[in-house]
Amino acid sequence: MTETTENKDLVQEENVVTEETVEEQAELTVEEQYEAQIAELQAKLDDEENRHLRLRADFDNLRRRQQLDREAAEKYRAQSLLTDLLPVLDNFERALQVETTSEETASIVKGIEMVYRSLIEATEREGLQVIQAEGQPFDPNVHQAVMQEQDSEKEAGTVVRELQKGYLLKDRVLRPSMVSVNE
Incomplete structure (x- = not known):
């Protein structure tokens, strides 16, 4: 019986270790999922910031061109x-x-x-x-x-x-x- 008891104890320990490992892996998986989501959101944010900067530069260029056109029209109005x-x-x-x-x-x-x-x-x-x-x-x-x-x-x-x-x-x-x- 001792051997059987020892075997049962070992199996129980393995089950406990396995359950802890599964929980740790589940936790890591959730953490990894959060990290992946954060990385994805950060990439989207970076893309939107770049898009915003490009749009702002385009707007500034358009405003500058319109100003030059107005000045030329005023200069050569006659x-x-x-x-x-x-x-x-x-x-x-x-x-x-x-x-x-x-x-x-x-x-x-x-x-x-x-x-x-x-x-x-x-x-x-x-x-x-x-x-x-x-x-x-x-x-x-x-x-x-x-x-x-x-x-x-x-x-x-x-x-x-x-x-x-x-x-x-x-x-x-x-x-x-x-x-x-x-x-």
């Missing part, structure tokens, strides 16, 4: 009007080149000159500038070469004559100068 007025300025300049033969035509030319100066002052206040051409080196960004001439007194590539005035609005070319360039 572009359309000034472009439409360029032929009017050309016609005034042609009218002022007419020679006067009588006092009556001289007074008309004087009136035209006064209107022309007022118009030039108003356009200059909006940022319109005349492109300097004659005697300047040819610049394809602001000059449009329509002819070439031979002039030994000037360097090659220099504008000899301005055929039509060019204009800038602040830093933007509204109309390039039509010029004749020295060969």
